[in-house]
Every structure is written in structure tokens, then in C-alpha cells.
Amino acid sequence: MGVLERYRGKRIGTFLVNEFKKWCQKKGITHLKVSTYFDHQKAINFYKKQGLKPIDITLEGEIL
DSSP states (O other): OOOOGGGTTSSHHHHHHHHHHHHHHHHTOOOOOOOOOTTOHHHHHHHHHTTOOOOOOOOOOOOO
């Protein structure tokens, strides 16, 4: 999910997450998982405000 920069801070992301949670409840879905880059602090903070919590870190790298 993404919100164009000019629309950020207008609670559009919160609205979208809340609507998605409602949809999930209707479908009997009890958990959701999102991912973002580890250093994308704005996204991490946003998802924390939505009630999600960090549970793991994924590492990857090139094989030389």
C-alpha cells in the first residue's frame, strides 16, 4: 500500500488499513502481515500506530 506524498498526513492510509481490517473480519481472517524495509521508519511508525508490531528481521545479501 502506498499513499502519494501530497496526500500523506490526511489519514488516508489509516482509512485504508481500517477498511481492510473490516474486510478481513467479514472473511474470518484474524491476522495480517505487512512488510517494509527495515530503515523505512515512517512506514514502521505508521504500522505500529495501526496496532501492528515488529516480529522478525529478514536478512539477505549477494553471494560473491
